[in-house]
Amino acid sequence: MIEIRDLTLTLREPILKNANFNFRNGKIYMLHALNGTGKTSVLRTMVSLLAPSSGQVLFDSKPFANVKSQVFYLETSDWFDKNLSGFDYMQFVKNEWHSNQDLQDIINRWEMNNYIKTAIRKYSLGMKQKLVVALYELSDAQYLLMDEINNGLDSDSRQILYQELVNLAKQNKLIIMASHYQDEVAGIVDDTLTLKHHQLVRG
Numbered sequence: 001m002i003e004i005r006d007l008t009l010t011l012r013e014p015i016l017k018n019a020n021f022n023f024r025n026g027k028i029y030m031l032h033a034l035n036g037t038g039k040t041s042v043l044r045t046m047v048s049l050l051a052p053s054s055g056q057v058l059f060d061s062k063p064f065a066n067v068k069s070q071v072f073y074l075e076t077s078d079w080f081d082k083n084l085s086g087f088d089y090m091q092f093v094k095n096e097w098h099s100n101q102d103l104q105d106i107i108n109r110w111e112m113n114n115y116i117k118t119a120i121r122k123y124s125l126g127m128k129q130k131l132v133v134a135l136y137e138l139s140d141a142q143y144l145l146m147d148e149i150n151n152g153l154d155s156d157s158r159q160i161l162y163q164e165l166v167n168l169a170k171q172n173k174l175i176i177m178a179s180h181y182q183d184e185v186a187g188i189v190d191d192t193l194t195l196k197h198h199q200l201v202r203g
């Protein structure tokens, strides 16, 4: 479970004011809001990249610092060092997250065999995004926090992604995905949250 407790976050403007919410294991949540209202900032706060003015985020009653290897957050493919290859990142994530997932199975699923050992600067947008998705799967983390993970993927890849998210939730993983595409993910999402009036509101 992830608990957001009395969380207040202020950046240029207030994002959250004493917000509360409990996310349960085995569920897929969609975080929805208008552009610039703070989805990314909320995810960043959950993984301690931003500091709230008050309140807490707890993962099974523990702070993020105590559960880092159980959480995976790769906000954007812009974070990649473009001189490294997808394979470099896959080996890194497999080791650092102590994953038992089969690296080659995931490379096959995302049809990355032809380029996975090539420098990321030679990847197209969709190839980079497939790598992001593959790293989420490879991490095998309990908590998967995703920011617009479906961006840049073609429709076949998005369908594979949604099926994989359902499989991961069946393994009791907790998935939070910030997305603008409510209709497309409606079928797989257990709960939709909207960031409204500085609160996380159901629906």
Ligand SMILES: Nc1ncnc2c1ncn2[C@@H]1O[C@H](COP(=O)(O)OP(=O)(O)OP(=O)(O)O)[C@@H](O)[C@H]1O
Binding pocket: 011, 012, 013, 033, 034, 035, 036, 037, 038, 039, 040, 041, 042
């Ligand atoms: N590091 C920062 N310092 C100050 N203000 C910030 C910082 N990061 C984001 N903001 C501000 O916080 C607000 C929310 O930004 P955020 O990127 O979280 O929105 P978002 O809902 O994810 O947007 P989008 O849907 O466009 O991706 C914006 O007004 C932005 O200018």
